Amino acid sequence: MNKLKRMALISLSALFGWNCVQAEIITYPVPMGIYYARHNDDYTVKVRQAGEKDWVDLFEYNVKVDMDTKSDATMVQFDFSGKVEVLVQKNNGDIRSAIVRPLSKGIQPEIDGNFLLFTLDKPQKLSVEFNGDRLNNLHVFANPIIKNVPDKNDPNVMYFESGIHEPTDAAGKCFRIPSNTTVYLEGGAVLKGCLNCDSVENVKILGHGMLLEPQQGISVAYSKNVLIDGITVVNSRHYTVSGGQSAGITIRNLKSFSYQGWSDGLDFMSCSDVTIDDVFLRNSDDCIALYTHRWNYYGDCRNIRVLNSTLWADIAHPINIGTHGNTKTGDEVLEDILFKNIDILEHDEDDRDYQGCMAINVGDHNLARNITFEDIRVENIQEGQLFHLRVMYNQKYNTGPGRGIKNIVFRNISCTAKYVNPSLIEGYDKNRRIGNILFENIVLNGKRATSLEDLNVNMKGFVDKVSIK
Numbered sequence: 001m002n003k004l005k006r007m008a009l010i011s012l013s014a015l016f017g018w019n020c021v022q023a024e025i026i027t028y029p030v031p032m033g034i035y036y037a038r039h040n041d042d043y044t045v046k047v048r049q050a051g052e053k054d055w056v057d058l059f060e061y062n063v064k065v066d067m068d069t070k071s072d073a074t075m076v077q078f079d080f081s082g083k084v085e086v087l088v089q090k091n092n093g094d095i096r097s098a099i100v101r102p103l104s105k106g107i108q109p110e111i112d113g114n115f116l117l118f119t120l121d122k123p124q125k126l127s128v129e130f131n132g133d134r135l136n137n138l139h140v141f142a143n144p145i146i147k148n149v150p151d152k153n154d155p156n157v158m159y160f161e162s163g164i165h166e167p168t169d170a171a172g173k174c175f176r177i178p179s180n181t182t183v184y185l186e187g188g189a190v191l192k193g194c195l196n197c198d199s200v201e202n203v204k205i206l207g208h209g210m211l212l213e214p215q216q217g218i219s220v221a222y223s224k225n226v227l228i229d230g231i232t233v234v235n236s237r238h239y240t241v242s243g244g245q246s247a248g249i250t251i252r253n254l255k256s257f258s259y260q261g262w263s264d265g266l267d268f269m270s271c272s273d274v275t276i277d278d279v280f281l282r283n284s285d286d287c288i289a290l291y292t293h294r295w296n297y298y299g300d301c302r303n304i305r306v307l308n309s310t311l312w313a314d315i316a317h318p319i320n321i322g323t324h325g326n327t328k329t330g331d332e333v334l335e336d337i338l339f340k341n342i343d344i345l346e347h348d349e350d351d352r353d354y355q356g357c358m359a360i361n362v363g364d365h366n367l368a369r370n371i372t373f374e375d376i377r378v379e380n381i382q383e384g385q386l387f388h389l390r391v392m393y394n395q396k397y398n399t400g401p402g403r404g405i406k407n408i409v410f411r412n413i414s415c416t417a418k419y420v421n422p423s424l425i426e427g428y429d430k431n432r433r434i435g436n437i438l439f440e441n442i443v444l445n446g447k448r449a450t451s452l453e454d455l456n457v458n459m460k461g462f463v464d465k466v467s468i469k
Contacts, residue, residue, distance in 0.1 A: 023049050023082030026145060028187035028208065029162045030059045038062050038212075040074040043088055043138050050083040050119060063139070064235050064259040066314040067284035071135035075257070077232065079143045079187070079208065080120070086140060088116040090130055101127045102310055102343035104377055125255065125280035125310055127345065134346065134380075141255050141280070143208055143230065150184045150206070157181070160209060162188025172196070173215055177203050185209025185231055197223045210234055217241055217256070221297075224248045232256070236263060240281070243268040244297035254279045259314070264289055269324065270299035270332075275307070282312040282345075286320045290334060292366055293326035304337045312345040317359045321371065325364030327400035334362075337371040348382035355421060356388025357381065358410070362402030363394050372409040381417035386444075387457065389437065391428040401428045404435075411440040418445055420456065427462025435464035442468075 025047055040062035046055035058076040065073045091114075098116050100107040105126065109118040116128065120142050128138040152159035158181060167175045174196040177183055182204040183195065189209030197203050199222045210232040211217050217233040217240040220226050225248040232255040233240045240256040242264075243249055249271060256265050256279070265281035267289045268274055281287040288311065290301050311318040319339060325332050339358070347357045357378050360368050378386060387410065393401035404427070427433040442449040449455045450468060459466065 024080065024145060025049060025056055025084060026079040026187065027056055027058060028077065030188065031162065031164045031190055033164050034190055034212075035059075040072060042072075042092055042136060043074050043090060045076045045089075045138070045140070046087045047078055047080070047084050048087075050085050055087065061234070063257045065257060065282055065284070066135055067259050067261060068315065069135055070259055073135065073137050073139065073257075075139040075141065075232075075234075077141040077143060077208065079145045080123075081145050083119060083121045084142070085117060085119050086142075088128060088138060090114045090116070093131070096131045098128065098130050101129065101345055101379060102377070103379060104343055123253075127312075139280075139282075141232070143253065146206075146208065146230070150182050152184075154182075158183045160185045160189040160191060160207075162186050162209075163190070165189065165191045165193075167193035169193075174219075177205070179203065182206065194219060197221070197226055199223060201225050203227070204229070206230055208232070211236065213237070220244070220246050220249055222246060226250070227252075229253055235259060238262055238264070239267050240265045240283070241267075243271040243274065244295070245270045245299055247272045249274045251276045252278055256281045256283060258283045258285070260284060265311075267291070268301060268304070269294040269297040270301060271304075272300065272302045274303070275305045276309065277305075277307045279309045281310070282314065284315040285313075286317045287311040287313050288318070289320045289323070290337065291322065291324040292332035292334060293364070294324040298326060300332055301334045302336050306339045306342065308341045310343045310345060313347050313349075316349050316354050318344045318347055318357050319359060320356070321360045322362035322366045322368045322402060323364075323394065323397055325362070325366035325402070327365045327398075330365035330400075330403070332366055334366060334368045335370045339373045339376065341375045342377070344376065344378040346380050346382065347378070347384040349384045352421070353394060355384040356423075357384065357386050357415075359388040360405050360408065361388060361390050361392060361394075362405060363392055363398035363400070365400055365403050367403040368405045368408075370407045372411065373413065374409070374411045376413045378413070378415040378417060381415070381420050383421070385421045385423045386413075386415050387423035387425070389425045389434055391426070391432045391434060391462070393428070401432055404433050406435045408436070409438045409440070410442060411438075413439075413441070414443040416445055422456050422458040424458050424460070425463050425466065426460040429462060433462045433464060437466045438469070439467070440469040
């Protein structure tokens with residue numbers, strides 16, 4: 001069980017064998033303690049190299065989604081190069097319709113009876129949905145092959161082989177990571193505990209293993225230069241990744257599920273120089289939240305980049321900025337933030353104070369400025385708002401109102417949800433205003449917006465200069 005199960009297939013070569021391209025599929029072993037407890041038999045999923053005869057079976061993990069329904073969904077993972085075919089058999093009921101999302105990936109499946117087939121030529125993170133069912137769906141995570149595996153004998157490497165691992169820190173249920181350490185989770189490694197980076201630097205957390213139902217996934221506090229790449233966090237009780245008063249955090253190819261209250265995806269408090277790239281987050285609270293002061297963390301939040309990712313908020317916001325801050329000093333800022341090339345698959349929230357696919361909701365004397373949302377595709381809103389810009393005093397969480405919101409750009413935004421609550425733009429008072437907001441190339445259900453009425457925006461008081469292109 002300690003070795004990856006590999007299926008090395010033919011080398012595809014051009015004329016006379018030149019320009020050889022290696023084609024390969026890698027699947028992961030499943031620890032015996034996981035095999036029967038975590039299998040979901042709603043689907044049977046297989047992969048093969050395009051044009052070959054033999055199929056490789058994947059293990060169908062059960063993952064919980066949606067706090068309201070606590071539904072059982074399915075997840076499969078594998079690594080590959082070249083081109084592969086994915087075959088899905090639906091084991092319960094007929095296939096009347098099927099869709100592969102995000103729609104921007106342009107994947108058109110073939111249906112034959114109770115089977116569905118599609119082809120991949122690059123790594124993808126997908127939701128396969130049958131008969132309009134988004135709660136009992138199949139998640140397919142097709143990863144790139146890891147080329148540089150750390151040496152398990154290196155004293156600066158914490159290497160977790162395939163199998164179940166529990167921390168010796170019984171009280172905190174955490175694996176504590178020292179500075180200058182590479183943590184590697186081999187495919188098939190299952191960790192039942194948090195990875196804790198506290199007051200450290202130069203840490204890498206790599207591999208295609210998973211964290212299974214930890215109290216929280218990864219904690220990065222008072223640290224710098226932390227890389228997280230490739231892992232999957234299944235049903236963390238609280239955050240998937242939390243960052244507090246840290247700098248230089250990079251997160252790539254991370255996959256996350258949660259279904260309980262306060263089980264956010266990625267939350268950063270008083271952090272700077274953060275890059276999030278190519279992640280898939282399905283959470284029952286905010287997928288991504290950015291704050292300044294909270295708890296024992298102090299300072300601004302700046303230079304944040306969120307790129308090429310898929311967000312699915314079964315509850316609350318896909319993106320939330322600004323709720324928590326510091327009313328004692330009243331000078332903290334959230335600034336220089338970019339969200340670009342993002343697919344939002346879902347937003348469902350019945351409380352108006354917590355709605356908004358793209359929400360800047362400042363309290364606690366926060367000032368939010370110089371924030372851009374660009375190339376954002378919103379596929380569905382069950383209940384909620386598309387935009388939410390508000391300076392407010394949320395008495396549940398705040399000790400004072402925010403200071404303001406300014407210099408915000410929404411560019412190339414599309415939304416195909418039809419029954420959506422009006423978006424909101426609202427300042428607090430004459431000294432706590434919203435200003436210089438640009439909406440450029442906003443398309444709602446196929447119609448390009450040219451006015452606030454087209455945008456379906458409720459604009460209230462203390463707002464200056466809202467432009468539509």
